[in-house]
Amino acid sequence: MKICATSCFVALVLGFVAIGAAPTDAEMLAPFPHPKGYVCYRATAPVTIDGDLKDAAWEAAPWTDAFVDIEGDKRPKPRFRTRVKMLWDDEALYIAVEMEEPHVWATLKDHDTVIFYDNDFEVFLDPDGDNHLYGELELNALNTTWDLLLTKPYKNGGKAVNAWEITGLKTAVKVQGTLNDARDKDTGWTLEIKWPWKGLAELSTLKVPPKDGEQWRINFSRVEWDTDIVDGKYQKVKGKAEHNWVWSPQGVIDMHRPERWGYLQFSTAKPGEANFKPDADWDIRDTLHRAYYAQHAYNKKNGKFTTAVKDLGLEKPPPNMQLQTTRRGFEATWLNRDVNPPKPLYVVTQDGHFRKE
Numbered sequence: 001m002k003i004c005a006t007s008c009f010v011a012l013v014l015g016f017v018a019i020g021a022a023p024t025d026a027e028m029l030a031p032f033p034h035p036k037g038y039v040c041y042r043a044t045a046p047v048t049i050d051g052d053l054k055d056a057a058w059e060a061a062p063w064t065d066a067f068v069d070i071e072g073d074k075r076p077k078p079r080f081r082t083r084v085k086m087l088w089d090d091e092a093l094y095i096a097v098e099m100e101e102p103h104v105w106a107t108l109k110d111h112d113t114v115i116f117y118d119n120d121f122e123v124f125l126d127p128d129g130d131n132h133l134y135g136e137l138e139l140n141a142l143n144t145t146w147d148l149l150l151t152k153p154y155k156n157g158g159k160a161v162n163a164w165e166i167t168g169l170k171t172a173v174k175v176q177g178t179l180n181d182a183r184d185k186d187t188g189w190t191l192e193i194k195w196p197w198k199g200l201a202e203l204s205t206l207k208v209p210p211k212d213g214e215q216w217r218i219n220f221s222r223v224e225w226d227t228d229i230v231d232g233k234y235q236k237v238k239g240k241a242e243h244n245w246v247w248s249p250q251g252v253i254d255m256h257r258p259e260r261w262g263y264l265q266f267s268t269a270k271p272g273e274a275n276f277k278p279d280a281d282w283d284i285r286d287t288l289h290r291a292y293y294a295q296h297a298y299n300k301k302n303g304k305f306t307t308a309v310k311d312l313g314l315e316k317p318p319p320n321m322q323l324q325t326t327r328r329g330f331e332a333t334w335l336n337r338d339v340n341p342p343k344p345l346y347v348v349t350q351d352g353h354f355r356k357e
Helices: 007-018 025-029 197-203 282-302
Strands: 037-042 082-088 092-100 120-126 134-139 145-150 170-176 188-196 215-224 227-230 233-236 243-246 262-267 321-325 330-336 343-349 354-356
Touching: 025 282, 092 120, 092 197, 120 188, 120 197, 134 188, 134 197, 188 197, 282 321, 282 330, 282 343, 282 354
Parallel strands: 037 082, 037 262
Antiparallel strands: 082 092, 092 188, 120 134, 120 215, 134 145, 170 188, 215 243, 215 262, 227 233, 321 330, 330 343, 343 354
16 A cells, blocks of 8 residues: 555544534434434346446336435535436446536546545445444546545544545546536536445445345545636635535534444345335434534533443433443443343444444
């Protein structure tokens, strides 16, 4: 892997540009609805990575819902449609993207540069759903890529490993119109991604290819900048922040909260014959993550973490939850009280790491 001398700069850029203002306690302590889910079928024919979505295999794959604002219904719907399809086979996970765009432009040509300075498309993937060690991939309309590995979310002191390269990655873009030509209007751009299991295996201890019915955590983001046409060229509108349009809303302007990403369910059934199965333990997961945020709010106010669930201020303090303080911080545990003695079922720690016991 090549070593990038700008990795520290990259982390700073991500911390101050790609992530919005810190959310309020109220935003993070309220119950969060189950994220969106997608059934990913095995490809029925070979997938050619050329940016053209007319392959026979893609015809059988369903589209996701159209993207929404990253904050959800509290913001207006995106003015241009974005949607995704996914497939898998013995080699890889495949992602197809369709983006409406009347003016397709891109400027960045160097691999591993900060792609979201252009309009871009982004993939976030955490196979085992533990909130740590997850991958991010960004692409612009020139098919310039930026792949990076996150040790854990930035809010928990995570670092972006910019030198990380996705093993065997293939991407392609096709513009429906003319790139960087402000004299006409375009239809949009499409892209295809082949993310091999060899590369995905670096993010988890899960076996690949996945099993029928297995669920991973994934989300997608489209960054869109407002532009003017000045002297025949595209120019960002000064003083205006980017739009963040996503598949499964995060509730706050921050993609680096993996606990809120959507669910990717793999299926060996014929396309269209499987149903997405919501996570039966979603309410437990959500309650533990709200406890995580409540602990940090309590610590900010009192200078320490608490071992009393009632101190967290959660609605209806759950009797199944147990809090412990440690030398490093705390653990919030969900106990299975259907067995005697009760046994831990799930645990979240002070750095957001989530695990099943």
